[in-house]
Amino acid sequence: MEILFPSFEGPEKKLEIILSAPRPEIRPNGDRRWDRVVRASQAEVIGRADTRALDAYLLSESSLFVWEDRILMITCGQTTLVKALPEIIRIVGRENIAFVFYEQKNFMFPHKQPSSFERDVSELAELFPGKYYTLGPANYDHVNVFYSSHIADMPERDATLQILMHDADPEAMALFCAENGGTPEQVEKKSGLSALYDREMVMDSHLFSPCGYSLNAITGDQYFTVHVTPQAVGSYVSFETNIAEPDYSDTIDRILSIFRPGRFSLVLTTSMDDATRASRKTVIGPLPGYDIADKSLYEFDCGYGSVFLNFTREQAADC
Template sequence: MVTAVAACNGPPADPSGPFEGPEKLLELWFQPASLPSSTASLRSVDRDRWQTILNTVSCTILSVLRSDECDAYLLSESSMFVFDHKLILKTCGTTTLLLGLEHILHLAHGILGGGSSIVNGDDASLQSSSAAAPHARLGARLVDRIFYSRKSFMFPDRQKGPHRDWMLEVALLDDFFSDGAAYTVGKMNGDHWLLYMASQAGSSSSSSNNSSPLASSSSASHAQQQLPPSIAQHLHSDNNEDQTLEILMTHLHPSATRAFYYPPLDEQAAAAAQEEDAEKKLQPNGTHPATISATNTFQQATLKGGAASPDEPLEDDEDADPGSLHQHPNGSVGHAVNGAPEQAEQDKGHSLGALTSSSIGLAALFTGAPHQIDAFAFEPCGYSANALISASSPSAKVKHTSGYWTVHVTPEPECSYASFETNVRFLAGSAADAAGTAGTADQAATPHNLTSLIKRVIGIFQPGKMSITLFLSSASATEDSAAVPDRADTHALINGNGPTKPAAAAATAETNAMALDALVLKGYRRTDRILYEFEGYDLTFVTFERVGLVRPSKR
């Protein structure tokens, strides 16, 4: 699906220029509604209302997956995940994610704070900044914690609004959250990761935001930081363990990016040559036919993530029935064609996306439980996918929690980029599935722990450079220091001989942090390793570069 949303704060980016793959990532955790009997949930918001808010961000909803815990929205520029009291919004390109924050907080106040009856329907106030501002201030008070992060941009001059400069982004966030802290993790003159985190509650009791300098070398550096007591208390609950793994990859190998061109590059070249020969035969004077095929129009409109220019008509009605969902054998989800030409193009993107998910191995990342995958292939190139993963069954050899993963790929050589993010955690006792790994290399083995998952993802995309972040709540590990294993116990924990909950949860978190800290990848050299210790959260940041990497020239 494409949209005619106009770009904000400046003229639209040149569609023929390079595309900014690295995403902006916003995560908001809201306090539950104040009334004990309340069932208020962000999931009660319908698709049209979310689209109204996303119009300010300049992206469009393509499709939606739903589970008992989460609604996963696949967007024209990345993804959105909506839980009862949590929202994750991730957008790439020149989208203006933070311009949507005010409207999200306005909506949250209406739903979770009881400030108004705004839930669904056509409410112009969500698009009016002046009308949303007072409600947004009240909505910000409902935020238990906020995280905003992004990798350093490849093409920062192409960004719009507050995203033109990190300090502008920080200033906008500080306007809503009085106790925020901003960090730069990594080399200022190289690839780095930017993080903002805050809690609205208990800000007066939090300590200073000063932290020790970070070293940018292969040796680890530590910085201690405290979060408000409300966050630490919230994190200590058994049902609130939090872990997010991000793998941000650039300089993808051409053999890996070929899978994300539609049709494949060799077929495109052959078709172009045939078309050129046919035109020369039909029109000797060199003129070209005036008509453009519907397929070419769709390819042009969906270039670089699916956003059409303001002059192009909408190719799909937002209210149109997307078609019935059907389950593929590999767990992925597509849409049945309902006969409309526009819907046929939409279904084509989902069908190609499902085939790609299966062929490259993404559909088999978590094999211990049923899962849903919603993938879309952008013509002529590009790929996005969301997945909702159920918790593994007790009898499964590969044991993991429920959660999501999301992948986004920009394959063009001058700006190649792929991202992988998941909050699924492998559990103590998880072991390799012999049937799925026999006779295979590391990158093809069925993942059963953090290390094997990272190797599998890297094997799919073959990046020249990458940064890996593991952001996890440390409450379980600090709750009972006796439960934390030493490094000699790590092997026993992974193979099922470790302690039981709550000790097992602490052991798993500790093992994951250790695994990333000690990660070695064949054919790569580690260029950075940085550890951050917060009250309630630990962050591990590592970067790798392929040995002998030859960087493509920028056009």
């Protein structure tokens, strides 16, 4: 059953700030500092969960994560994510920022966006001069990235896996609509998201009306986050985690079995140490039921590298 609701821009913008040293004083939100950051991007805080190491804010359009030494903000829809950077600078101090990373998936409805990647980069570069790249083919599914680095040493072990999915199975998408009467907890159990990792995690999720779903799951300093746009026109799902694994195959298989996308982009961004570099090999091979359409490897001069792949569902052979 296709879900016929107005189109929504699911592909996201992402801003990550890494500090030169931990600053425990940035985490408290008693003065609503992080609410101001979120409002600057034209979104609202709708939920919060925390561990000793991490605060996770669920937003009206995606997520915000705050550690003592970094901030990660992800927004979708028609948000203005780069407008949040000045508010973040007020909290952490520009002199304490060692690394700025901005990412933007290619949009399905770019004419509805308040800005473009080029305009966003121009605004970012006024504060933090840097470089920008396109991961993947410019005329197909791709991710634009900008970074500015003041890190003298190689970063500590760090890895982020993203699975960016289009054309998910309509039956799988129907689960993520409030009109179907389920609760977020029921959605997580039925879909398998609650058992994605074999560990206890704090979960904060929301079913939007009439449709849509967001989840933040955290443990210690680790997270995974899922955002679902189930509309028939422009269906989209994003999954992201910083849970580093020597082999990502099982996690990828579980996510694909939940959403069954028609096509997806896989991005693994890691520091350049031997352990995380070795994990790249686990994402570049074939996946059952899918063909590799594009595969690229990027190594940046900031101590990080990315593997980018596009996959499309195998077509049944003609009889």
